[in-house]
Amino acid sequence: MxxxxxxILIVEDDEVxxxxxxxxxxxxxxxxxxxxxxxxxxxxxEKLLPDLILLDVSMPGISGFEVCKILKxxxxxxxxxxxxxxGKTEYQDLVEGFLVGGVDYIKKPFNKFELLARVNTxxxxxxxxxxxxxxxxxxxxxxxxxxxxxxxPLSSLTSLAEIMNEEFSDLSNDEIxxxxxxxxxxxxxxxxxxxxxxxxxxxxIGTLEIVNEEIEIRxxxxxxxxxxRSSARDxxxxxxxxNEHDLVILSDGKIFKLVIANLISxxxxxxxxxxxxxxxxxQANGKVxxxxxxxxxxxxxxxxxxxxxxxxxxxxRGTNDEKGTGLGLxxxxxxxxxxxxQISFISEKDKGSCFTVSYLCxxxxxxxxxxx
Amino acid sequence: MLKILIIDDxxxxxxxxxxxxxxxFAAETCQAENGLKGLGVxxxxxxxxxxxxxxxxxxxxxxxxxxxxxxxxFNKTPVIILTANSDKEDIAKLLAMGISDYILKPxxxxxxxxxxxxxxxxxxxxxxVESN
Numbered sequence: 001m002x003x004x005x006x007x008i009l010i011v012e013d014d015e016v017x018x019x020x021x022x023x024x025x026x027x028x029x030x031x032x033x034x035x036x037x038x039x040x041x042x043x044x045x046e047k048l049l050p051d052l053i054l055l056d057v058s059m060p061g062i063s064g065f066e067v068c069k070i071l072k073x074x075x076x077x078x079x080x081x082x083x084x085x086x087g088k089t090e091y092q093d094l095v096e097g098f099l100v101g102g103v104d105y106i107k108k109p110f111n112k113f114e115l116l117a118r119v120n121t122x123x124x125x126x127x128x129x130x131x132x133x134x135x136x137x138x139x140x141x142x143x144x145x146x147x148x149x150x151x152x153p154l155s156s157l158t159s160l161a162e163i164m165n166e167e168f169s170d171l172s173n174d175e176i177x178x179x180x181x182x183x184x185x186x187x188x189x190x191x192x193x194x195x196x197x198x199x200x201x202x203x204x205i206g207t208l209e210i211v212n213e214e215i216e217i218r219x220x221x222x223x224x225x226x227x228x229r230s231s232a233r234d235x236x237x238x239x240x241x242x243n244e245h246d247l248v249i250l251s252d253g254k255i256f257k258l259v260i261a262n263l264i265s266x267x268x269x270x271x272x273x274x275x276x277x278x279x280x281x282x283q284a285n286g287k288v289x290x291x292x293x294x295x296x297x298x299x300x301x302x303x304x305x306x307x308x309x310x311x312x313x314x315x316x317r318g319t320n321d322e323k324g325t326g327l328g329l330x331x332x333x334x335x336x337x338x339x340x341x342q343i344s345f346i347s348e349k350d351k352g353s354c355f356t357v358s359y360l361c362x363x364x365x366x367x368x369x370x371x372x
Numbered sequence: 373m374l375k376i377l378i379i380d381d382x383x384x385x386x387x388x389x390x391x392x393x394x395x396x397f398a399a400e401t402c403q404a405e406n407g408l409k410g411l412g413v414x415x416x417x418x419x420x421x422x423x424x425x426x427x428x429x430x431x432x433x434x435x436x437x438x439x440x441x442x443x444x445x446f447n448k449t450p451v452i453i454l455t456a457n458s459d460k461e462d463i464a465k466l467l468a469m470g471i472s473d474y475i476l477k478p479x480x481x482x483x484x485x486x487x488x489x490x491x492x493x494x495x496x497x498x499x500x501v502e503s504n
Contacts, residue, residue, distance in 0.1 A: 156384030
């Protein structure tokens with residue numbers, strides 16, 4: 001990905017020094033903007049939102065330290081790294097610069113390489129900080145959603161267990177059977193949420209090990225379908241899977257299983273009673289496409305955008321939240337991207353959805369068809 | 373006899389609430405699995421109090437609450453929200469929409485009964501509870 005040139009605002013009343021600094025930085029590919037005093041700098045910084053500010057300390061009017069203090073108190077500008085340009089070398093002056101929120105200082109007259117080194121260092125630090133803040137936000141959101149989604153099936157589980165515990169002898173066999181069925185479904189929901197959470201956290205902290213192995217697609221899909229027979233039966237949903245020949249791909253088996261399980265589970269969740277889920281795969285144009293199609297409730301156009309975004313899912317939490325929705329898909333997309341595979345879908349409100357997972361064929365295995 | 377409408381998409385939760393309010397208040401109950409069906413049941417059964425889940429398919433609790441509050445006949449009917457979300461801002465919004473109280477999931481019997489009882493006392497519906 002090509003990143004845009006970084007914007008640097010130079011605030012300096014001395015023209016020679018300003019031109020020199022601009023020239024050095026421009027030659028290194030930065031976009032340079034200039035302010036000649038503190039007042040101008042405050043306006044420019046807010047308008048421009050530069051990636052970094054080089055700020056002279058001694059200027060007519062507001063001093064550099066004052067400018068820095070004001071910028072650090074404004075929400076929009078508080079995170080912009082500010083490096084002071086200073087002729088002052090007294091210990092107290094340097095410390096004051098840090099106290100008002102500066103990240104570094106460069107003593108004038110400065111050396112070109114020192115200037116570039118310090119600017120690049122702080123741009124890199126800012127980038128890392130932004131990334132950490134963003135990851136932290138995503139993590140908080142994820143946990144918040146997980147906590148919410150776990151509570152519902154757990155609530156059902158403990159509530160039913162409580163009735164059975166306290167009133168077992170008063171319950172009929174039919175009631176007990178029904179309760180056990182509900183408890184089974186709820187506990188399965190809890191388990192798959194926890195599995196998703198662990199896999200996601202391993203993938204986030206980088207301990208998810210990708211182990212390529214030969215995956216017999218037909219065999220694995222059949223196994224996954226079997227594990228959902230009971231919940232499909234509860235809604236009288238038919239799962240059709242007619243591929244007669246197996247196909248082998250080389251990829252991570254855990255990820256494959258998790259993705260297929262999430263997609264089948266979603267299909268069942270969002271398909272009405274007596275519905276139909278059709279699963280198929282085929283090989284074409286160097287890819288293996290696995291389709292999981294349902295005739296369920298589908299998605300509104302406005303919701304399609306949100307499906308793979310953690311942030312937007314969070315925003316709609318509690319209003320259109322069908323238990324567990326979205327999390328699995330976000331995880332599927334992330335895990336598939338780690339093994340070079342893709343997920344896409346088409347969907348129509350009240351008609352149904354079709355999710356497609358595309359794996360690249362491995363050259364040594366691509367034509368290997370195993371007769372069952 | 374007190375009549376309570378339970379709206380929750382989770383069958384286990386409906387069974388549970390039905391069980392404890394019947395025992396706790398000798399109440400009559402009616403149920404629905406989503407807000408849309410819940411509104412229909414409400415108009416037909418005319419409950420004294422409504423227990424309303426927030427996260428539901430088809431029509432969620434917020435939209436349902438809005439519809440209840442816009443209905444002349446039921447805009448004073450006490451609504452207690454059932455939610456797994458303990459976010460204070462979200463709860464404040466619900467309280468501002470005129471709910472009587474909220475109960476956090478996972479549900480605890482004593483707390484559910486206590487909260488419903490308080491709302492019944494506040495709204496003078498407690499007289500409908502037959503002692504048993």
